[in-house]
Amino acid sequence: MNTIKDYIQNNTTKAASLAAFRILFGVLMLTSLIRFVAMDWVEQLYVLPKWHFTYYGFAWVQTLGMYTYGLFALAMLACVGIVLGYKYRLSIILFFLCFTYIELIDKTTYLNHYYFISVLSFLLCFLPLNATFSLDALKKGIQYTYVPKWTVDSIKLVLGIVYFYAGLAKLNSDWLLRAQPLKIWLSTKTDLPIVGQFMNQSWFHYAMSWSGALYDLSIPFLLLIRKTRPFAFVAVVVFHVFTRVLFNIGMFPYIMICATLIFFDSSLHQKLLKHIQKTLIIPTNVKVSVQENYRYKQPKNILFVISLFLIIQLFLPFRNLCYPGELFWTEQGYRFSWRVMLMEKAGYTTFTVKDSVSGKQFHVKNSDFLTSFQIKQMSFQPDFILEYAHLLGDHFKSQGHQNIQIFAESYVALNGRLNQLYINPKVDLYKEEEGFHNKTWILPLNDEIKGF
Amino acid sequence: MKKLLSFIIIILLVSSCVKVKDRDIATTTDNFNRQLILNNWVNNLVIPAYADFKIKMDNLKLESTAFVNTPTTDTQQELQVAMFEAQKVWQHVAMFELQSSNGTRIYMNTYPIDRETSTNPSPNSNEDDRTLEANLSESLTEINNISFENTSGTIDEQGFPALDYLINKENSLSKFTDNETAENYKTYLNKVVDRMVDLTNRANTYWTTNASTIIANSGSSATASFDKMANDYINYVEQGFRENKIANSSGKRDGIENILAVEGYYSSENSKIYFNEAFKAVKNFYYGTSYDGTKTNEGIKDYLDYLNAEVYISSENKDVKISEQIDAKFSEIENTVATLNDDFVIQVTEDNSKMYNAFNVVQEYVVLIKTNTFQALNVKIDYVDSDGD
Numbered sequence: 001m002n003t004i005k006d007y008i009q010n011n012t013t014k015a016a017s018l019a020a021f022r023i024l025f026g027v028l029m030l031t032s033l034i035r036f037v038a039m040d041w042v043e044q045l046y047v048l049p050k051w052h053f054t055y056y057g058f059a060w061v062q063t064l065g066m067y068t069y070g071l072f073a074l075a076m077l078a079c080v081g082i083v084l085g086y087k088y089r090l091s092i093i094l095f096f097l098c099f100t101y102i103e104l105i106d107k108t109t110y111l112n113h114y115y116f117i118s119v120l121s122f123l124l125c126f127l128p129l130n131a132t133f134s135l136d137a138l139k140k141g142i143q144y145t146y147v148p149k150w151t152v153d154s155i156k157l158v159l160g161i162v163y164f165y166a167g168l169a170k171l172n173s174d175w176l177l178r179a180q181p182l183k184i185w186l187s188t189k190t191d192l193p194i195v196g197q198f199m200n201q202s203w204f205h206y207a208m209s210w211s212g213a214l215y216d217l218s219i220p221f222l223l224l225i226r227k228t229r230p231f232a233f234v235a236v237v238v239f240h241v242f243t244r245v246l247f248n249i250g251m252f253p254y255i256m257i258c259a260t261l262i263f264f265d266s267s268l269h270q271k272l273l274k275h276i277q278k279t280l281i282i283p284t285n286v287k288v289s290v291q292e293n294y295r296y297k298q299p300k301n302i303l304f305v306i307s308l309f310l311i312i313q314l315f316l317p318f319r320n321l322c323y324p325g326e327l328f329w330t331e332q333g334y335r336f337s338w339r340v341m342l343m344e345k346a347g348y349t350t351f352t353v354k355d356s357v358s359g360k361q362f363h364v365k366n367s368d369f370l371t372s373f374q375i376k377q378m379s380f381q382p383d384f385i386l387e388y389a390h391l392l393g394d395h396f397k398s399q400g401h402q403n404i405q406i407f408a409e410s411y412v413a414l415n416g417r418l419n420q421l422y423i424n425p426k427v428d429l430y431k432e433e434e435g436f437h438n439k440t441w442i443l444p445l446n447d448e449i450k451g452f
Numbered sequence: 453m454k455k456l457l458s459f460i461i462i463i464l465l466v467s468s469c470v471k472v473k474d475r476d477i478a479t480t481t482d483n484f485n486r487q488l489i490l491n492n493w494v495n496n497l498v499i500p501a502y503a504d505f506k507i508k509m510d511n512l513k514l515e516s517t518a519f520v521n522t523p524t525t526d527t528q529q530e531l532q533v534a535m536f537e538a539q540k541v542w543q544h545v546a547m548f549e550l551q552s553s554n555g556t557r558i559y560m561n562t563y564p565i566d567r568e569t570s571t572n573p574s575p576n577s578n579e580d581d582r583t584l585e586a587n588l589s590e591s592l593t594e595i596n597n598i599s600f601e602n603t604s605g606t607i608d609e610q611g612f613p614a615l616d617y618l619i620n621k622e623n624s625l626s627k628f629t630d631n632e633t634a635e636n637y638k639t640y641l642n643k644v645v646d647r648m649v650d651l652t653n654r655a656n657t658y659w660t661t662n663a664s665t666i667i668a669n670s671g672s673s674a675t676a677s678f679d680k681m682a683n684d685y686i687n688y689v690e691q692g693f694r695e696n697k698i699a700n701s702s703g704k705r706d707g708i709e710n711i712l713a714v715e716g717y718y719s720s721e722n723s724k725i726y727f728n729e730a731f732k733a734v735k736n737f738y739y740g741t742s743y744d745g746t747k748t749n750e751g752i753k754d755y756l757d758y759l760n761a762e763v764y765i766s767s768e769n770k771d772v773k774i775s776e777q778i779d780a781k782f783s784e785i786e787n788t789v790a791t792l793n794d795d796f797v798i799q800v801t802e803d804n805s806k807m808y809n810a811f812n813v814v815q816e817y818v819v820l821i822k823t824n825t826f827q828a829l830n831v832k833i834d835y836v837d838s839d840g841d
Binding site: 039041045109111112113178184185187188190200247248249250251252340341344346347348352359360361362363371372373375376411412413416417418419446447 | 485672699705706707759760761762763764765766767772777818819820822823824826827828829830833834838839840841
């Protein structure tokens with residue numbers, strides 16, 4: 001107990017580490033947001049769709065239509081505040097809220113790396129990233145040289161969880177013994193320079209699968225150990241650049257490469273700050289009193305929140321253990337658990353609306369209600385299928401139909417298996433409710449995937 | 453540490469270059485798959501089919517002018533034959549929709565006439581020929597003022613179904629000879645045929661002038677030609693082939709048999725011929741067989757085999773080639789359709805369950821393409837190139 005107390009109260013590290021992290025984070029987030037708007041995704045993902053798929057418990061998060069652009073503008077403004085360290089606490093909270101709100105509008109766009117940004121920015125709300133090299137410090141006239149070591153370590157822990165859990169999730173028979181889904185994904189990439197020739201070869205699929213799992217599991221530790229750190233960082237860069245070339249994963253590789261810099265010694269971060277100072281010609285002779293240690297005003301509350309948050313982060317990814325059935329198939333407990341690039345899943349799902357009394361029925365044309373991206377995502381994820389069934393039911397009810405029943409005809413193919421029937425076609429989905437309980441209307445996968 | 457920083461920067465720069473380079477290469481030296489397939493599709497399937505369709509449509513125009521000038525049993529028969537020939541070739545171009553964002557197919561061949569087109573409760577329940585008949589009984593000026601260009605409203609009062617109604621319906625000749633109706637019918641017929649000729653010419657010109665651009669756009673993205681044509685193809689198999697030719701008339705979706713929804717209802721003795729022509733086109737696209745049937749070059753099948761694309765069948769614990777699965781689906785469709793009457797109106801009326809069987813085997817093909825096949829070929833089925841994980 002005493003060592004923990006000692007660690008929390010007395011262990012410190014250079015505040016420069018947090019400042020460097022703050023600037024990199026702010027710049028990358030700003031770039032990501034600008035890219036998102038420039039690609040016209042705000043329009044296509046948040047403005048144009050008639051209906052949105054909501055997260056359980058967050059149905060109140062609605063699209064703001066054209067005003068979603070305002071939300072992006074606000075988040076960008078917050079990024080500027082973060083980079084400058086100007087009203088940092090307000091900026092990071094604003095960023096966290098705007099970003100998370102945007103993500104919650106429609107789960108069609110769910111990506112683990114968006115979730116990572118929400119998790120990280122939540123944590124950053126509680127850390128003194130503006131302790132030094134910030135406008136806040138300049139305004140207050142005080143900058144701190146040291147911050148509690150746990151502040152930097154908590155960032156490392158979150159990153160470590162992402163990697164290690166992603167590695168754990170790869171320890172399954174599909175990934176290791178069938179080299180799926182990499183086999184499917186890599187096979188069509190034969191046109192790449194140099195590596196293209198290997199893309200359609202079995203040994204290469206296995207080599208990539210195994211080294212990917214090994215990388216994810218070991219990288220947090222290799223980054224922690226001083227001796228292996230430079231080697232580990234080269235591995236980080238090579239790995240992420242390679243995934244960037246192979247897959248359409250946007251800003252994520254750059255974000256991870258920059259984030260892992262936090263593992264380095266603070267001298268690197270100081271050099272980075274100096275470099276920024278030199279290139280931007282920021283005067284060094286401003287009057288700021290330098291103090292040794294940053295101290296929290298209410299350390300107990302902050303520590304409680306952060307500890308609770310980290311404990312949730314440690315256990316949430318294992319919630320799939322509460323459900324029977326194949327995780328990749330039913331996806332119960334799949335999101336928010338760092339299961340990255342584990343599945344190639346495609347579905348074909350259509351709906352029939354039936355009047356239970358008269359027996360009259362008709363077929364739904366999905367494109368009348370959903371965008372092609374939404375149809376694609378809906379077709380293989382049970383919670384989407386259920387929510388869509390309810391949206392359809394409510395829609396036709398409002399048109400004056402009665403005794404509505406909704407049935408799905410759904411086929412899904414997972415990781416190179418032949419497609420099979422996915423949803424029990426005899427179950428009236430309009431009667432089924434979303435919740436944390438097991439979804440009994442998902443038909444079982446005709447196979448077993450062993451491992452995590 | 454400085455070294456490390458410059459190392460990062462160099463790597464990041466290189467990586468962004470690699471990405472750009474990779475895009476270039478995807479559009480120039482993709483040496484097997486997409487470019488060759490596109491070349492084959494465009495030059496051996498689309499363009500010859502459209503060229504032939506244009507010949508048939510020009511002939512249709514000639515015969516219809518002759519019929520309008522002197523409506524007799526002979527000129528009517530010749531027009532009917534011209535229409536039949538055109539509609540047969542139509543089956544080979546129906547799936548190609550790059551030329552128009554609003555679609556050519558819906559204007560050319562939406563049937564039954566006067567059909568509700570959006571998701572509509574029991575859409576078949578109140579279909580009849582009333583709107584078309586109402587059009588025909590309007591004044592000449594009003595007929596001339598009807599616009600066929602709207603996306604909704606008039607799509608099912610033009611094209612082959614309207615033509616079929618005008619010239620193949622019982623006693624239709626008398627409508628063209630009877631003084632009370634002749635002017636209106638002649639005007640409407642001219643309007644319908646001119647519109648079809650116009651659509652044909654537009655599509656034909658589009659494909660011949662844009663062929664090289666379409667083939668050159670051979671990358672892999674939501675806007676690449678391969679992905680777009682593959683999506684148009686499967687949309688056609690679903691909507692134009694499965695729903696329109698089988699599901700609607702048999703009432704597979706709503707449980708209500710509707711013989712009016714058979715393709716070419718007023719000349720339904722040809723309905724199976726149209727189906728089989730369309731089925732041939734569906735296979736040609738997959739195998740890469742040319743429109744005239746003389747040669748088979750690169751198609752989806754070759755691509756699948758080149759990729760060694762297999763599916764795992766857990767019950768048998770073995771991997772099976774996707775192309776073999778598809779071969780099997782095609783022969784199932786062939787065998788099932790062989791049991792159908794040449795006239796789908798008779799088939800629906802006498803033994804509708806066989807229509808259901810036909811639906812089921814086509815459905816299996818659709819599912820196999822939309823799941824396993826498109827996965828293996830990395831075909832983007834949405835139109836937003838958003839990020840993945």
